[in-house]
Amino acid sequence: MFIFQFSVNFFLFLIGILGIFLNRRSILIVLMCIELVLLAVNLNFVIFSVYLDDLSGQVFSFFILTVAAAESSIGLAIIIVYYRIRGSIEVLQKISIKG
Amino acid sequence: MLVLIILLPLFGFFFGIAFGRYNGKGTCFITSLTVFSSFFISFYFFIKLLFSGTFYKVTLFPWIFSDFLTINWNFYFDSLTLGMLIVITFISTLVHIYSIEYMKEDPHLNRFMSYLSLFTFFMLVLVTSNNFLQLFVGWEGVGLSSYLLINFWFTRIQANKSSIKAMVLNRIGDFFFLIAIFSLYLITNSLDFDVIFSLVTLIKEYYIQIGIAKFCVLDLICLCLFLGATGKSAQLGLHSWLPDAMEGPTPVSALIHAATMVTAGVFLIIRCSFLFEYSPLILNLIIIIGSITALFAATTGLLQNDIKRVIAYSTCSQLGYMFFACGLSSYDVGFFHLYNHAFFKALLFLGAGSVIHALANEQDMRKMGGLRIILPFSYSIMLIGSLSLIGFPFLSGFYSKDVILEIAYAKYNTFGHFAYYLGVLAAFCTAFYSTRVLILVFLINTNGFRTNILNAHEGSYFFVLPLFFLTILSIISGYLSKDLFIGFGTDFWSNVIFILPYNYSLSDIEFLNLFNKILPLLVVLIGIFSAIFLYFFTLPSYFNYKQTKWFKYVYIFLNRKWFFDKFIVELIGINVLTLSYLYNYKDIDRGVLENFGPFGIINNVNNTIKKVKKIQTGYIYHYMFYIFIAILILFIFSLINFNYILILFLFVMYLLF
Numbered sequence: 001m002f003i004f005q006f007s008v009n010f011f012l013f014l015i016g017i018l019g020i021f022l023n024r025r026s027i028l029i030v031l032m033c034i035e036l037v038l039l040a041v042n043l044n045f046v047i048f049s050v051y052l053d054d055l056s057g058q059v060f061s062f063f064i065l066t067v068a069a070a071e072s073s074i075g076l077a078i079i080i081v082y083y084r085i086r087g088s089i090e091v092l093q094k095i096s097i098k099g
Numbered sequence: 100m101l102v103l104i105i106l107l108p109l110f111g112f113f114f115g116i117a118f119g120r121y122n123g124k125g126t127c128f129i130t131s132l133t134v135f136s137s138f139f140i141s142f143y144f145f146i147k148l149l150f151s152g153t154f155y156k157v158t159l160f161p162w163i164f165s166d167f168l169t170i171n172w173n174f175y176f177d178s179l180t181l182g183m184l185i186v187i188t189f190i191s192t193l194v195h196i197y198s199i200e201y202m203k204e205d206p207h208l209n210r211f212m213s214y215l216s217l218f219t220f221f222m223l224v225l226v227t228s229n230n231f232l233q234l235f236v237g238w239e240g241v242g243l244s245s246y247l248l249i250n251f252w253f254t255r256i257q258a259n260k261s262s263i264k265a266m267v268l269n270r271i272g273d274f275f276f277l278i279a280i281f282s283l284y285l286i287t288n289s290l291d292f293d294v295i296f297s298l299v300t301l302i303k304e305y306y307i308q309i310g311i312a313k314f315c316v317l318d319l320i321c322l323c324l325f326l327g328a329t330g331k332s333a334q335l336g337l338h339s340w341l342p343d344a345m346e347g348p349t350p351v352s353a354l355i356h357a358a359t360m361v362t363a364g365v366f367l368i369i370r371c372s373f374l375f376e377y378s379p380l381i382l383n384l385i386i387i388i389g390s391i392t393a394l395f396a397a398t399t400g401l402l403q404n405d406i407k408r409v410i411a412y413s414t415c416s417q418l419g420y421m422f423f424a425c426g427l428s429s430y431d432v433g434f435f436h437l438y439n440h441a442f443f444k445a446l447l448f449l450g451a452g453s454v455i456h457a458l459a460n461e462q463d464m465r466k467m468g469g470l471r472i473i474l475p476f477s478y479s480i481m482l483i484g485s486l487s488l489i490g491f492p493f494l495s496g497f498y499s500k501d502v503i504l505e506i507a508y509a510k511y512n513t514f515g516h517f518a519y520y521l522g523v524l525a526a527f528c529t530a531f532y533s534t535r536v537l538i539l540v541f542l543i544n545t546n547g548f549r550t551n552i553l554n555a556h557e558g559s560y561f562f563v564l565p566l567f568f569l570t571i572l573s574i575i576s577g578y579l580s581k582d583l584f585i586g587f588g589t590d591f592w593s594n595v596i597f598i599l600p601y602n603y604s605l606s607d608i609e610f611l612n613l614f615n616k617i618l619p620l621l622v623v624l625i626g627i628f629s630a631i632f633l634y635f636f637t638l639p640s641y642f643n644y645k646q647t648k649w650f651k652y653v654y655i656f657l658n659r660k661w662f663f664d665k666f667i668v669e670l671i672g673i674n675v676l677t678l679s680y681l682y683n684y685k686d687i688d689r690g691v692l693e694n695f696g697p698f699g700i701i702n703n704v705n706n707t708i709k710k711v712k713k714i715q716t717g718y719i720y721h722y723m724f725y726i727f728i729a730i731l732i733l734f735i736f737s738l739i740n741f742n743y744i745l746i747l748f749l750f751v752m753y754l755l756f
Contacts, residue, residue: 021727024720091720098717 005047012040027082027089031075038068101157101176104141104184105223107133108191111216119209124199130212131195134219138188145181149583152593154178156229163232167288175229175292179595182434182584183226183366186441190358191219193565197449198350200561201456205348211251215354218244222359226366230290231280234367238276238331241360242269248355249347258346265340272330272337272364279323286316296373296597303377321374321381324367325388332364332418335392339664341415345407349452352407356414357444362437365421369430373597382426382602383514389422390507390518390525395661397528401535402657406451406464409536413488414444416525423518424503427510428602431592435584436499439577443487443496446569450481453562454540457555458547464536469545473555476563478541480570485533487573489623490526495577500526502585502608504619509607519615526619530626538634 019033042061049057083089111133119126147153159172176184195215202208221244225237242265250262284290286305287298295302305316328334333341341361345352355361368375368385375382393416400412417440424433454470454477455462471478487494490501504526507519545552557563583591585605608616633641644650659665693699714725736743 017727020723021720027719030719091718094717096717098715 002047002051006044009040009044009047012043013037016040024091027079027091030091031072031079034075035068035072038064038071042068100140101144101155102159102174104137104144104188105174105220105227107137107140108216108220108223112213112220115209115213115216119213124208126209126212127195127199130216131192131199134188134195134216135192137219137223138185138192141181141184141188144176145185148176148178148181149591152590168284168290170230170232170290172233173229173291174227176227177595178591178593179366179369179434180226182438183362184223186362186438187219187222187226187359190441190445191215191222191354193445193568194350194354194449196561197353197452197565198348200558201350201452202348207251211248211348214244214247214251215350218248218354218359222363225363229292231283231292231295232290234370235273235276235280238327238363238367239273241331241363242266242273245269245344245355245360248351249344251347251351255346261340261343261346265344268337268340269330272327275323275330276327276367279320279327282316282320282323292370299373299377302374315378315380317374318378318380321371321378322384324371324374325381325385328364328367328422329388330364331367332361332422333392333415334364334388334419334422335395336388338392338396338415339660339667342408342411342660345405345411349407349448349455352411353445353448353452356411357448358441361414361418362421362441365418365425365433365437368422368425369434369596372425372428372430375425376428376597376599376602379602382428385426386423386507386514386518387426389419389424389426390521391419392416392422393419393525394521394528395419397525397532398657399660400532401528402654403532404464404658405462406454406467406536406540407448407462409464409532410444410447410451413447413529413532414440416529417444417488419525420500420503420522423522424506427506427515427518427604428598429503429506429585429605430596430598431585431589432499432502432506432605434596435580436503438580438584439487439495439499439573442569442576443484443494443573446480446484446566446573447488449562449566449569450477450484453477453558453566454481456558456562458551459554461547461551464539466547466551467540467545468543468547469541469552470555471541473552474541474557476557476566478537480566481541482537483570483573485537487577489530489533489627490619491623492620493578495573495575498577498581499585501616501619505608505611505616506604508615509604509611511607523619523622527622527626530623531630534627534630535634538630542635543638 013036016033016035016037016039019036020030023029023033042064045057045061045064049055049061079089086093108130111130114129114133115126144155155174155176157174157176159174161169161171163170195212198211198215202211205211218241221237221240223237225234225241228234228237246262246266249265250258252258280290283295283302286302287295289295299317302317302320303315306313307316307319308314326337330337341356344355347355375385396412396415396419400409400416403409403412417436421433421436421440424430424436454467454474457470457474457477458467461467483494487496490497504519504522507515507522509515510518583589587606645654656662715722732747733744736747
């Protein structure tokens with residue numbers, strides 16, 4: 001049961017990572033994938049909390065929820081501002097900062 | 100009072116350098132007076148030495164006071180030193196007086212007189228020292244002042260080159276001299292002459308093994324001393340600075356190349372007679388080198404066209420005589436020749452200076468001629484000097500030169516006979532070129548420029564006085580001091596010169612057969628008459644003869660100094676410069692060291708940074724890729740072994756750059 005649940009978390013995490021990694025189109029998808037990663041982590045915390053019979057995991061998961069919400073709102077805000085300036089939110093687009 | 104002999108010229112030097120500009124011609128008189136005073140004092144002590152045989156040693160103050168090494172500033176006045184002192188100070192005084200007139204119109208007269216005094220000072224330090232280190236002070240100081248004097252007209256590029264050449268060739272000899280000093284110190288823990296000379300039988304027992312060859316240390320030391328003397332005394336191999344040093348003013352040539360500097364090498368060998376006596380190998384080498392030098396320089400002098408150059412080569416040749424006299428263990432005869440040679444060579448140089456001065460600095464003999472009527476005084480002194488040089492009977496050169504040749508024959512071995520025949524040949528050449536100079540300058544019809552001849556005149560008293568004294572001495576010095584220096588059983592050299600009994604051959608010259616005794620004189624007469632015949636009576640046909648092909652080869656060969664300069668420049672000089680450019684400069688300094696040093700590192704860092712910069716492309720998904728890959732790799736390798744991360748890091752760096 002727990003093994004299955006952990007593997008689900010792991011694959012969710014992996015999907016999120018790969019989504020960030022392989023995504024070539026939109027920053028929105030990147031943001032979504034980050035949310036997915038955070039979800040997987042959150043889920044992991046909850047499962048571990050139950051598995052170890054310890055409440056602090058669930059406390060962490062609540063914190064992470066708020067952090068994720070804040071993060072996604074700020075990220076979306078940045079994307080909107082970015083879109084206003086550049087007119088596109090493509091990942092392929094070269095940003096002006098480079099080494 | 101004895102120290103005054105040495106310090107007075109130094110005072111003259113400082114006076115001339117420091118206050119010369121404030122008192123016009125005062126420097127001339129101060130320096131001349133100081134040098135004359137030092138001559139006077141040394142003459143006084145020389146006379147005292149003759150009567151009472153007293154040697155003096157003055158210790159001033161300690162110089163180096165280290166563990167086993169104690170070196171004081173000692174001034175040692177024995178018969179050899181006093182003999183040298185009167186020669187040096189006398190010639191120097193006359194040269195000082197002569198230069199007052201000769202350099203009258205030179206704006207740097209003060210500097211010139213000061214340098215002359217400095218030169219005299221260093222020479223006095225050289226001859227009066229009683230240890231090798233102090234002798235080396237004089238040795239180097241003499242080289243330094245010769246540099247300053249040859250380079251006196253520093254605006255002339257040729258003078259600069261000559262002085263550098265003199266300095267460098269002297270330094271080569273000095274290097275060997277230093278090696279000899281070091282090895283003597285290594286063995287005896289002392290540099291004092293008395294200690295080293297009393298330990299010579301100990302030094303003789305030291306051997307060093309190099310591979311299968313076994314060398315006597317004494318031989319090596321003597322070889323190094325001899326090479327040092329070779330540089331200073333312009334023997335074969337390191338001789339080429341001497342004729343080039345004629346670029347200095349004529350009084351300088353008279354001082355450096357007649358009485359002082361070149362005699363330092365002979366002096367060193369005479370001084371170290373204790374060492375050389377126990378090293379027959381090096382004595383034979385000295386004989387060979389000395390006699391070859393005598394012949395080489397004499398033959399080269401045959402066909403030189405510069406009046407000073409002829410005299411310079413004759414100096415070189417006479418030094419060869421002195422050297423092989425020393426090599427034949429007749430140090431006293433060598434010194435006797437040095438003594439006489441100083442007078443007549445200074446006379447010749449100063450006489451030549453007077454001729455050059457009269458002809459508005461014309462040195463080429465082909466543009467002289469017919470000066471017998473205009474410059475009768477110069478003619479007579481040059482005649483006496485030349486006759487003395489070629490060993491005309493009863494002039495000073497005769498007494499020493501013939502004794503040298505006879506001793507060479509009386510040695511009765513191969514080296515002695517080798518030296519004898521070469522010396523006789525050199526005597527022939529000496530007679531020839533001396534007569535040639537006289538004929539070309541004074542006797543034949545004039546070839547000079549009209550203005551030069553019209554304006555030619557004898558110098559004033561400042562010219563005449565030194566020349567007069569030198570003339571007198573050139574005539575009588577040999578006869579006067581023959582019994583003193585090389586007389587049978589003279590006690591002048593009480594312990595100063597050491598001759599092993601089985602090397603002693605001065606008494607054997609009494610038993611030579613008549614032919615060998617008379618041969619040098621005959622050869623000299625032949626030389627004189629052949630020169631007169633060729634240059635005076637049959638000059639036109641001689642000229643025709645000169646046009647022939649083979650004679651032209653001989654002429655070029657002798658006129659170009661046996662191509663020695665060419666050899667030295669093309670075989671050694673240019674190659675050394677090329678090598679030092681190619682390897683030292685190009686490959687090492689600007690090559691290896693630069694590439695591993697500043698330039699290489701800067702280039703590497705720049706290239707690396709350029710590559711590292713290219714990683715940051717500006718695409719977000721590239722950055723993401725790097726982040727995840729890095730995390731992934733770190734994660735995986737942290738599971739395996741943390742140490743691998745370093746290897747991995749290096750591998751990644753290698754891949755990237």
